[in-house]
Amino acid sequence: MNAKQIWQTAIERLRTRVNSAVFTTWFQGTSALSFQDSVFIIRVPTTFAKAQLETRFQELIRSTLIDVTGGPVEVRFEVTKEQPSASDASSDQGSYRPAKRTYRLSKGRLSAPLRGKRVPPADGATTMNAMAPSTPPENAYRQKKEDYGIPQRSATSYNPEPASEPPTALSYVSYPEGQDIPAESIRKEPIKTQEYSPVHPSIEGLLNPRYTFSSFIVGKSNKLAHATSLAVAENPGRVYNPLFLYGGVGLGKTHLLHGIGHAGESAGLNVLYTTSEKFTNEIINAIRFQKTEEFRAKYRQIDILLVDDIQFIAGKESTEEEFFHTFNSLHNANKQIVVTSDRPPKAISSLQDRLRSRFEWGLLADVQPPEYEHRLAILRSKCDSLRFTVPANVIEYIARPVCSSVRELEGALNRVIAYATLHDAPLTVSLAAQALEHIYDTKPPVTSNLTVEEVFDGVCRYYNVNPQLVRGKQRDRDIVWPRQVAMYLMREETTASLLQIGSALGGRDHSTIMHGWEKVHAEIGNNEQVRQEIAAVLDSLQNRSF
Numbered sequence: 001m002n003a004k005q006i007w008q009t010a011i012e013r014l015r016t017r018v019n020s021a022v023f024t025t026w027f028q029g030t031s032a033l034s035f036q037d038s039v040f041i042i043r044v045p046t047t048f049a050k051a052q053l054e055t056r057f058q059e060l061i062r063s064t065l066i067d068v069t070g071g072p073v074e075v076r077f078e079v080t081k082e083q084p085s086a087s088d089a090s091s092d093q094g095s096y097r098p099a100k101r102t103y104r105l106s107k108g109r110l111s112a113p114l115r116g117k118r119v120p121p122a123d124g125a126t127t128m129n130a131m132a133p134s135t136p137p138e139n140a141y142r143q144k145k146e147d148y149g150i151p152q153r154s155a156t157s158y159n160p161e162p163a164s165e166p167p168t169a170l171s172y173v174s175y176p177e178g179q180d181i182p183a184e185s186i187r188k189e190p191i192k193t194q195e196y197s198p199v200h201p202s203i204e205g206l207l208n209p210r211y212t213f214s215s216f217i218v219g220k221s222n223k224l225a226h227a228t229s230l231a232v233a234e235n236p237g238r239v240y241n242p243l244f245l246y247g248g249v250g251l252g253k254t255h256l257l258h259g260i261g262h263a264g265e266s267a268g269l270n271v272l273y274t275t276s277e278k279f280t281n282e283i284i285n286a287i288r289f290q291k292t293e294e295f296r297a298k299y300r301q302i303d304i305l306l307v308d309d310i311q312f313i314a315g316k317e318s319t320e321e322e323f324f325h326t327f328n329s330l331h332n333a334n335k336q337i338v339v340t341s342d343r344p345p346k347a348i349s350s351l352q353d354r355l356r357s358r359f360e361w362g363l364l365a366d367v368q369p370p371e372y373e374h375r376l377a378i379l380r381s382k383c384d385s386l387r388f389t390v391p392a393n394v395i396e397y398i399a400r401p402v403c404s405s406v407r408e409l410e411g412a413l414n415r416v417i418a419y420a421t422l423h424d425a426p427l428t429v430s431l432a433a434q435a436l437e438h439i440y441d442t443k444p445p446v447t448s449n450l451t452v453e454e455v456f457d458g459v460c461r462y463y464n465v466n467p468q469l470v471r472g473k474q475r476d477r478d479i480v481w482p483r484q485v486a487m488y489l490m491r492e493e494t495t496a497s498l499l500q501i502g503s504a505l506g507g508r509d510h511s512t513i514m515h516g517w518e519k520v521h522a523e524i525g526n527n528e529q530v531r532q533e534i535a536a537v538l539d540s541l542q543n544r545s546f
C-alpha cells in the first residue's frame, strides 16, 4: 500500500474511533503526503488543525497507522495548502472527503487471475471494473459513462496515474447498512446524485495481505472454523459448501475469509470477496441502471464467493432474492461459497427460510473469544510481525483482561507500543497499565466491596503504622512497603481509579500508584512469604478484623 491508501484505510478506522463532530472538524481535509522510513507525513490545512492533531490525536493516529501498516510508524504533520487541481485527479490525493458517500459498483472485485484475463495489462493501467469489457482503461471508463447516461467531461479531466491497484469505474449513491431501498422506488426516483468522479485506489474488495492462514493463530476457540476454512481452501466446492462462519466481532472471521481467498487466488481461481452491504448496493445500482444481466454474469463466473457479514441482507427483499439465485447457480456448478455472520442462520430473524436452509446445508462453524493462553499466543505473534520485542510480563498484562475481541487485543498492544515510543520509555507493566487505563478496564473484576478508605485503614492497622506517615513523603522501608501494599490492594480490591487511589494516598500520581502495584505484584509472584502476607492483610480486611 502507498501512503494514500494507508491513510484512506486509517481515516476510515479513525472515523469510528472519534465522534463525528471531532472527525469533521479535525480530520476532514487531511491527506497523506508521504510514508518513508517509518515516518508518515500528514498534510493538514491549518496550523490550528496541526496543533490540535498533535496534542490531542497524535497517539491515536499513530496506533491506527501501526495497525494498518503492521510496522512502527512515526507521525508528522505538515501545513500545506491543498494542491491546486490541474485535473479531477486532485481528489485522488488520499484526502478524506466525508460529505459524499459513494459506492463503487465493483467494490467486490474479481481476483487477480481473472483481472489478468480480462484486461490487457500492457500499459500498466488496470481494469476499471470487474464487469468492464476488455477495453483500454480510459475508453472503458468513457464507455461506462455513456452506458449509464452520465455526461462526460473532457478527456483531460481524467488523469489516471499508474496505480498498483485497479481503479474502479464509477461512483454511485450508497445506501447505509441496514437500510433497504425497494427496487421499485429506486427505478422511479430521478437520478440526481450520481456523478462521475475519478476513483482513487481503494483496498475495498481486495484481499488484505495480512489475513493469511499462516498469520492466523489457532486455539480452542477457533479450531473448527480454522480447520473447515483450510479444508475449503484446499478443496473449494468439494467439502463444506457453503461454509458459514459465525461469531462475535473481531474474532477473525474476515481473516479466515481472506485466508481462503488468498489460497484460491494462488491456485489461479476466480475469487470474489465482498460484503453484504456492497452486494446490496451493487444490486440496487444494477437494477437502477438496468445492468442486472451484467451483475449476474459477473457473479456467476466466480469460483469462490466470499461474503462478509451476510446477516445484513436479512429483510432486504431484492438483495435476498438475487443472492438466492447467485447462490443456487454457484452451488449447482460446484463453486465454493463462504459467508460470515455475527450469529448462526437460525438467529438471523427476517432472513428468508429458503436462504436460511441453504446456509445450514453446508457447515456452520463458530468462533468464540480466545481464552488467556490463546490471547498470549496471538499477542506474541503480533509482536513478531511488528518486529517489536515486548517483555513477557507486559504481554501477560495486556492479555490479562477478559477480552471479547482480538481486534481490541491488537489495539491494546498497538497502543502500548505507541505509548512507549511516544514517551521514549521502556515497555513495562506500569507503562502498559497507564497506556491502557482509559481504553478498557484492565483490572480483573472486583469481587469484594471494599472502599479505598477501608483498605487504607486496614493496611495501616495491620502494619501498625501512622496513617499520616503513609500518606506523607517518608521513604523508610517500614512506611514505603505498607504504602505500596495499600496501592496494590486498592487497585485489586476496589473499583477506584488510579486517580482516586492516588488522592487517597496523599495526592500521588497514577504512575506512582502503578509502580507500587507493580512492585507488590512482582513480590507476590516471586516470594511465597509475601504472598502469604498479602493474603493475610486481605483476609483481615475482608473479615473486618481490624
Ligand SMILES: Nc1ncnc2c1ncn2[C@@H]1O[C@H](COP(=O)(O)OP(=O)(O)OP(=O)(O)O)[C@@H](O)[C@H]1O
Residues within 6 Å of the ligand: 211, 215, 216, 217, 218, 222, 247, 248, 249, 250, 251, 252, 253, 254, 255, 256, 342, 378, 406, 407, 410
Ligand atoms: N486467531 C487469530 N490470529 C491472528 N489474528 C487474529 C485472529 N483472530 C482475529 N485476528 C485479528 O483480529 C482482527 C479482527 O479480525 P477480523 O476482522 O477477522 O474479525 P471479524 O470476526 O471479521 O470481526 P467483525 O465481525 O467485526 O467484522 C484482525 O486484525 C485479525 O487479523
